[in-house]
Amino acid sequence: MISKKFILKTNSRGFIGPIGDDLPSLIPIIFGLTMFFAVLTFSFTSFDVKNQLMNFHLEVFGLSTSFKASSYIAGTSNFEKSCLNFAGKEFNSVIGLTEIKLDPAAAPVFLNDLRNPNPPYYKDSLGAELSCKFKTASPTQNSDLKIPDSFSTQFYAIYFYPVAFEENGLVKPMYLVVVAWK
Amino acid sequence: MEIKSNSFKSNIFNSKGQAAITDALYFLIIIVGLCSFMFVFSVNYGNLLDERLKQLNEQEFIGSALKTIIYSSTERGTQSDYLLAKLKEDYYNNDSFSDSNVLLAKNIRGIMREIEASHDYLFYISYSSDKEILTFPLVILHLNLKANETSPVTSNFYNCLITDSASLNKFLRDAGNVKPSNAQLLLKPREGNLIQANASLIVWPSTNPDASTNKLADLNCTAVQFS
Numbered sequence A: 001m002i003s004k005k006f007i008l009k010t011n012s013r014g015f016i017g018p019i020g021d022d023l024p025s026l027i028p029i030i031f032g033l034t035m036f037f038a039v040l041t042f043s044f045t046s047f048d049v050k051n052q053l054m055n056f057h058l059e060v061f062g063l064s065t066s067f068k069a070s071s072y073i074a075g076t077s078n079f080e081k082s083c084l085n086f087a088g089k090e091f092n093s094v095i096g097l098t099e100i101k102l103d104p105a106a107a108p109v110f111l112n113d114l115r116n117p118n119p120p121y122y123k124d125s126l127g128a129e130l131s132c133k134f135k136t137a138s139p140t141q142n143s144d145l146k147i148p149d150s151f152s153t154q155f156y157a158i159y160f161y162p163v164a165f166e167e168n169g170l171v172k173p174m175y176l177v178v179v180a181w182k
Numbered sequence B: 001m002e003i004k005s006n007s008f009k010s011n012i013f014n015s016k017g018q019a020a021i022t023d024a025l026y027f028l029i030i031i032v033g034l035c036s037f038m039f040v041f042s043v044n045y046g047n048l049l050d051e052r053l054k055q056l057n058e059q060e061f062i063g064s065a066l067k068t069i070i071y072s073s074t075e076r077g078t079q080s081d082y083l084l085a086k087l088k089e090d091y092y093n094n095d096s097f098s099d100s101n102v103l104l105a106k107n108i109r110g111i112m113r114e115i116e117a118s119h120d121y122l123f124y125i126s127y128s129s130d131k132e133i134l135t136f137p138l139v140i141l142h143l144n145l146k147a148n149e150t151s152p153v154t155s156n157f158y159n160c161l162i163t164d165s166a167s168l169n170k171f172l173r174d175a176g177n178v179k180p181s182n183a184q185l186l187l188k189p190r191e192g193n194l195i196q197a198n199a200s201l202i203v204w205p206s207t208n209p210d211a212s213t214n215k216l217a218d219l220n221c222t223a224v225q226f227s
Helices: A004-011 A018-068 A076-086 B002-014 B016-044 B047-071 B083-094 B101-115 B165-175
Strands: A072-074 A092-099 A131-134 A156-167 A170-181 B073-076 B079-082 B119-128 B134-145 B154-160 B179-187 B195-205 B221-223
Touching: A018 A076, A018 A156, A018 A170, A018 B016, A018 B047, A072 A076, A072 A170, A076 A092, A076 A131, A156 B047, A170 B047, A170 B073, A170 B101, B047 B083, B047 B101, B047 B179, B047 B195, B073 B083, B079 B083, B083 B101, B083 B179, B101 B119, B101 B134, B101 B154, B119 B165, B119 B179, B134 B165, B165 B195
Parallel strands: A072 A156
Antiparallel strands: A092 A131, A092 A170, A156 A170, B073 B079, B119 B134, B119 B195, B134 B154, B154 B221, B179 B195
């Protein structure tokens, strides 16, 4: 006759208490939860950065296309007036016109290096350089602002479009170059 | 009977740990699936918008380039005039653009220079005749080509004589991802009424610079001489 006590004792082999018994199952649960929260944090950070980046690009693109409008800039005063669209924005910006050489042997302005666009800006008949520079949130121009040699942030945008610039009755093909960064 | 029942209950209770670890593994599998989905989604988030913005920017560039070509001035002796005016005058005098096509090609080349290393393009003026057949009085084509496998890719300009739109359509179909921009203009031949013509600039990435494929077979092209 096997006693009830003996059967219970036999079946309790390896039993180390209610928590101790669940200990192996806690390892994958804790690992899973850690992984889940790590990926969740990464995703939210990534969404946030990408949203900011997209908003930045859309804003600069919108301002650039509204600056060039019909691709015809009628004189220096119109250029300067359009520049004011970039004033007070939450990024640094340099906007300028650079002349297109029609000589077939001329080299490209940017030499295919758009990561460091520092083209020579066009000077009008009075010798004024056709460029405008705005520091972050500045309502007025900051002539000392320089485009960095390389952008240490992914928050930078460079757009350029051919435009026709009218000066003293002559319409010259130019590039409107917009560089913006945070 | 009582002993059997107790033994059964005891077995059930003591298997609790094994069930818990299986549950935990299922939980882990679900978490891994969820994390993979979230990771892939967050990495790809915004790529579509980026691509769309790039396309919009290219379209803006092409539209701007066409307008700049049309608006630009050119020298006429000691004075200057719109390039378009010279083109119209040339068409009136010659029923063709024979005197102005090199000047126009120079202008187009200058304006498109920044992207010419990576893109091919086609500029043409066309109009529909009485029989609704498209006529192409002016076609300027830029292609990046290399003469053979070892030679470097060079920029080439051609004047083409397209006799039917089918050959042009075939050429553009083969070119792949083309982006067009159009502008309307009026031409006046020496004899006859005003013609409603269309100036088009079509740009596409130059992906196959191999000259041996003879892309120009149906277009009757001759190289532009920039002198």
